Amino acid sequence: MEIKRRDFLKLLGGISGAVAFSAYGCNQIIDIPERLIEMAKKGAGIESWKNTICGQCPGGCGISVRLIDGIPVYIKGNPIYPVNQGGMCPSGHSALEVLYNPDRIKEPMKRIGLPGSGKWESISWDEALQIISDYMIKQRENNKSHQVVFIDGSEQNSLMKEHISHFMKAYGSPNYYQYPSVKNSSVPFQLLQGIEQIPSYDFFNTKYILSFGSNFLEEGYSPIYYSKMYAHLREETEARRARFIQIDSRMSLTAANADRWMPIRPGTYGALALGVAYVLIREELYDKQFVNKYTFGFEDWTDKNGQTHLGFKSNVLGNYYPEQVSEITGVQSETILEIARELGINKPSLVLGDQGSADNTNSTFSQMAVYSLNALLGNFNNESGLSFTDQPPLAELPEVKVDKLATIGNKQPPIGLSQNSAFPFTNFSVDSFIENVLADDPYPVSALFLYKGNPLFNALNHHDFAEALKKIPLVVSFDSFLTETSEYADIILPDHTFLEKWDEISNIPSVGFTHVGIQQPVIEPLFNTRNSAEVLVDLGNLIGESVSNALPFENYEQEIKFRVEKIYRSGKGAIISEGLKGSWLEFLHQRGWQEGEYNSFNEFWELLTRNGGWWNPIKQKKYIKNLFKTPSGKFEFYSQLLKKKIDQIVLSRGEDTPQNRELLINSLNISARGDKIFLPHHEEVPVDEGIPLYLTTYKLLTNRNGQSSNQPMMQEMFGYTNRKYWSSWGEIHPKTAAQNGISDGDWMWIESSVGNIKVQAKVHPCVMRDVVAVPFGLGHTSYGRFAKGYGINPYSIVKNKYDVINGNSAPQATRVKISRAT
Amino acid sequence: MPKWAMVIDLDKCTGCGDCMAACKLENNIAIVSPEEANVGRVMFWMDMITTYEGEYPNIKVKRIPKPCFHCDNPPCTRVCPVYATYKNDEGLVGQIYHRCIGCRYCMVACPYTAKVFNWYEPKWPDEFKSCLNPDVSLRMVGVVEKCSFCAHRLIKVKENADMEEREIYDGEYSPACGESCPTNAIYFGDIDNKESQVYKLSQSSRSYREMENLGTEPKVIYLSKRE
Amino acid sequence: MRDLIKKYFKLLIISLFVISVLIFWAASGANPTNIQPIAYNHKLHIESVELICSDCHIYVESMPSATIPNISICEECHSDDPITDSPEELKLIKYIVEEEQIPWQQIYSVPDHVYFSHRRHVSIGELDCSECHGHVEEMTEPISYPAWLPSMDNCIACHNELKITKDCLSCHM
Incomplete structure (x- = not known):
């Protein structure tokens, strides 16, 4: 792999003679209160470290923050935290730019202009809470408590979820939703296996990994956990090196690190998976014993009414022979044969199909198809790496005593899904929600609470969402920044950044052991912000006893302590500590030992907060038949x-x-x-006929969900692989480029039936022909000085499509055409 | 006298970019404006090079983290007219900002384009200095800067070892990039010590150094299964 | 041009003289002890209370920065009940009572591109404090000027003499 100096220069990007006179000074990058400056001036330069949990993405990495005289100056991975084991991602490092961001909301604000006008005035906390509670009391007294909706966009598996749901229940509204929701993404596993959870994959024993677009190094639930796992595939010893194939329509970070990348047409994972199943069945490479004993619906079967039903086998053999599949997917039939044989021979193997690959209208069915390959291969025994984690022994919050008013409200039908829902397996679809709000169906929404997240930026149909927001009389946003969505809020109640607050973050989806992380303040809040959890308690107190009784804790820290005390009493697992490996812990437990003896809960708590968390790598004994919680008690090919x-x-x-x-x-x-x-099958994605190219979008590690766009370091690093800083680009294959008269670096228009965007073309062979790939994350119209106006948001031209079963957004279901911009 | 060297296992490295971010934060590297960045004046001490090999669809993409190679026979130090860049006894190639006159000869001499130039004064107001790493000084306009192998960390590590009257143990001194690497692809240590992990890895059949034919003897060693 | 210089030469000389007189006057008029908020007496504390340096400069042996003690350290002995009748102690007590930090002026400092470590010099190098700070135990006035200037020349002189490393990277960062 010889590189010449000329290559380095070329790779560095042309140093042109252009003269520009601007450079970012740090006076623009930061904003810190006088108090901190005084602290630093007088400080002795004493260093200390504090452990907490990163809040830049839902990945739940443990971090150690370096403090000089109490001021955070550096962040590294917490080396003993089992999720990331000291590893970090770029965006975690830029968390200080969140803390010191000049665009933070420093005090409660009330909008004085029209929605979206950006005119605000500061108000006191008391005043803000008074306005909101008065309104909420009135709603409740008029039996309209159900018209209050709470959308939680935090995506973190934190105590906040239960906290909010308790608050809403006590207040009397069935309308608490998480958007985006992990629950929706677990639907395929629920249908086939009856478990409403994201499986975790363990690469330690596997010999062969076939990934259907699972971008676990970049878009997964916990990319750093999987990076650690990936490193094991690349150990020094040859024997440990499992073969790893990535199927994706573009060369994602994960694909770039695979042994082989197989380009595929967007939206056809299901067809390919069934094509592979065809070969496995035909060549009898599947695990017959497992299939006979633990699956349902493989062969044709007769129900109790005597009616015969189509089996998985007949369906696959009848409809998915490799040539046919090749036609649909664009993958050559020889290749299908090849990978299917490799997969069948190399055992144990793993087939991956979630984590970033579910973004089309047929994704649930596709993932069912992909997941059923694991059943064909019998990947559910102990050796293989597929498992589901146990819940941590945290105490449940005390049962809510619902009063009469709340009972009436709670009984109302939820508004998150239309009554004639197209999505049978979710409680929230942003599309139906918007429709319902605009149509007052089944009732009008009178107040909307938004906790973090930025649905207006992340949702596919911005315009209707904005209309819906305008229509709601009271919109309250709990956020640290002014986002596209909170521009439409009436009142903003600024939250602390994650470096200033308490939270409890447990069991990150797809991570292979039970764990609880404690997020704690590393510094006193810089501004007049409050932890949203405590704001809800304050609101409860103002609304009345029946609501305030639902969360009977002095503060949020006490609430976390209450939850964690049960772990202490259970004696299970251990506080994370140096050198404590899972295998050692298991060894101790088998012999009746317990790791760590604590004289009191205070001692336990002290160590827990110092080290950053608790974990239990030992799974409860699970017999194979307990793995399937379906009506038949088996893996159901036929759901x-x-x-x-x-x-x-x-x-x-x-x-x-x-x-x-x-x-x-x-x-x-x-x-x-x-x-x-x-049955798992390939659903055709309905597309606009006559439009030639597929648009695919993807998320980068530096800016997942567009949340890091207000951090200069992440904006600079956004396109570090292409040397495109602070800007978006569109990747196209050289042949596609040639057909459209576009060369590398040209500006091009990407046009769909809903709109068009202009981006610079990146022409390289790392994307399938007939596909245009645009990264998601930039193109903010709000969100502070570093975000606004840089790059484009591809979702602005994506059609308003959703997965037919779980209602997740389907950003890959849009066709586009491209042309050179002049 | 130890000789500090870095080994980067490209088979493990995913190219996630964490080393770049860790480096920027640790070393108070300035962020230039978007326009400047896109004309090639962006500043990364730890940079990432992307290479493509093969024909579609059998393309191999490799991302290669590229710090300063701290050559044993550095071309940059010879051309410096003011002794602002030099190689010390432990093999670190230092850049002393207050000596640098900004002639940029060293940037031209470096075959690996490891150095970057401060085209503009990074305006760090006094207040902000409290949120920066106090261990690394701020550069001014018109000086060249580059990866130092986090030499400021070495000072502390040495001090800690001396306080406890012991030798520095293997792995104790690690630059910011290696410390946070999510796949542990970056190793750092004394390559003259036969017991060190870095030495052992450098003897691997997978090891190679960039542009070895130039005789620069880089002390960043890559491991890759591929040629 | 030459004419111009001749013409104004006298004027120039006179104005230079006036300026230097002014500067001298200003310098001599300023009382050097005014620079610190409290006229701290090192000699008194060292002799009569038998304190040693590290009793108050608590980090001198363990950290790069020795630190200038502030009320949290002074409080160990001083409370709102004065020990002496010194008006300076009353000043201190005021700071303590109001929980306000004493705005000491730092006299010894190095620029931020220089790394200086007390523990390196004191604990590892076993240098006596007086090598750089002079005979503090004799000082009755508060420190207002350095006994020894921490300039690069002075550093190198000592490093030369004691054959200590002169590698740039051991101090510059």
Whole structure:
């Protein structure tokens, strides 16, 4: 791999003679209160470290913050925290730019102009809370408590979820939603296996990994955990090196690190997976013993009414022979044969299909297809690395005593999903929600609370969402920054940044052991902000006893302590500490020992906060048959759960006649018919005919969900792989570029049926032909001086499409054409 | 006298960019304006090079983290007219900002383009200095800067070892990039010590150094299965 | 041009003289002890209370920075009940009572591109404090000027003499 100096120069990007006179001074980058400056001036330069949990993404890494005289100056990974084991990602390092950001909201604000006008005035906390509580009391007294909606966009698996849901329950509204929601993403596993959880994959024993677009190094739930895991595949010893194949329409970070990248047409993972299944079945490479004993619906079967049903095997053999699949996916049939054989021979293996790959209208069915390969290969035994984690022994918050008013409110139908829902398996679809708000169906929304997140930036249909926000009389935002969404708020109640607050973050999805991390303040709040959890308690106190009793804690820290005390009493697991490996812990436990003896809970708590968390790598003994919580108690190729749900919807709408059934399936936008609906199958993605190219979007590690756009370091690093700083680009294959007369570095228009965007073209062979790939994250119209006006948001031209089963956004379901911009 | 060297395992490295960010934060590296960045004046001491090999669809992409190579036979130090860049006894190639006159000869001489130039005064107001790493001084306009292997960390590590009257143990001194690498792809240590991990890895059949034919003898050694 | 200089030469000489007189007057008029908020007496504390340097400069042996003690250290002995009848102690007590930090002026400092470590010099190098700070135990006036200037020349002179490393990277960062 010889590189010449000329290459380095070339790679550095052309140093042009352009003269510009601006440079960012740090006076623009930071904003710190006088108090801190005084601290630093008088300080003796004494260094200390504090452990907490990173809040830059939901990945839940443990971090150690370096403090000089109490002022945070550096962040590194907490070397003993088991999720990341000292590892970090770029965005974690830029967290100080969140803390010191000049665009932070420093005190409560009330909007004085029109929604979105950006005119605000400062108000006191008391005044803000008074306005909100008065309104909430009035709603409740008029039996309209259910019209208050809470959308939680934090994505972190924190105590906040339960905290908010308790508050809402006591207040009397069924409308608490998480958006985006991990729950929605677990639907495929629920359908096949009956477990409403994201599986975790362990690469330690596996010999072969086949990943259907699972971008676990970049877009996964916990990229650093998987980076650690990936490193094991690349150990020095040859024997440990598992082979790893990545299937994706563009060369993602994960694909770049795979042994082989296989380009595929967007939206066809399911077809390919079934093509692989075809070969496995035909060549009898599947685990017959497992399939016979622990699966349901593999062979054709007869139900109790004597009706015969299509089995997985017949469906696959009948519809997915490699040539056919090749036609759909663009993957050559020889390649399908090749990988299927490799997969069948190299055991144990793993087939991955979530974490960033679920972004099309057919994703649930595709993931069912991908996941069913794990069943064919019998990857559910102890050796293979597929598992589900146990819940940590945290204390439940005390049961809410619901008063009469709240009972009435809680009984109202939730508004997060339309009553004629297209999405049978979720409680929230942003699309239905917007529709419902605009149509006052089944009732108007009178107040909306937004905790973190930025749905207006992340949702596919910005315009309607903005309209919906305008329509709601009271919108309250709990956020540290003015985002696109909070521009439409009436009142902003600024939250601390994660470096200033308490929280408890447990069991990150896809991480392979039970764990609880403690997020704690590393510095006193810099500004007049408050922890949203405590603001809710304050609101509860103002609303009345029945609400305030739901969260009977002095403060949020006490609430966390209450939860954690049960762990202390359970004696399970251990506080993370140096040199404490999972295997050692297991060894101790088998012999009846317990790691760590604490004289009191205070001692336990002290060590817990000092070290950063608790974990339990030992899984409760799970017999293979307990792994399946389906109606048949087996892995269901034929999902009886999906069948039951669809039957229910049919009945709820009238008689169960073939016509009604057809109507429903049609309205769900499912093209399959008969038994195929309930089997893993390939659903055609409905697209605009005549538009030639696929648009795919992806998220980068430096800026997941567009949240890091207000941090200069991350803006600079946004395109470090292409040397495009602070800007977006569109990747196209050289042949696609040539066909459209575009060369590398040209500006081009990308046009869909909803709109167009202009980006610089990056022409390289790391993307499939007929695909345009644009990174998501930039293109803010608000969110502070470093975010606003840099790059473009590809979601602005993405059609308003959703997964037909779980209602997740489908940003890959849009076709575009490109042209050179002049 | 130890000789400090870095080993980067490209098979493990995913190219996530964490080393770049850790480095920027640790060394108070200025952020230039977007326009400046896009004309090639962006400042990364730890940079990332992307290479492409092969024909579609059998493309191999490799991202290569590129710090200063701290050559044993550095071309940059010879051309410096003011002794602002030099190699010390422990093999670190230092850059002394207050001596630098900004002639940029060293940037031209460096075959690895490891050095960057301060085209503008990074305006760090006094107040901000409290939020920067106090161990690394701030550079001014018109000087060249580059990766120092976090030499400021070495001072502290040495002091700690001397306080406890012992030798520095293997792995005790690590630059910021290696410390936070999520795949532990960056190793750092004394390559003259046969017991050190760095020495052992440097003897691997996978090891190579960039542009060895120039005779610069870089002390950053890459490990890669690929040629 | 030459004419111009001749013409103004006298004027120039006179104005230079006036300026230097002014400067001298200003310098001599300023009382050097005024620079510190409290006229701290090192000699008194060392002799009569038998304090040693590290009793108050607590980090001198363990940290790079020795630190100038402030009320939290003074409080160990002084409370709102004065020990002496010195008006300077009353000043201190005021700071303590009001929980306000004493705004000491730092006399010995190095620029921020220089790393200087007390523990390196004191604990590892076993240098006596007086090598750089002079005979503090004799000082009755508060420190207002350095006994020894921490300039690079002075550093190198000593490093030369004691054959200590002169590697740039051991001090510059």
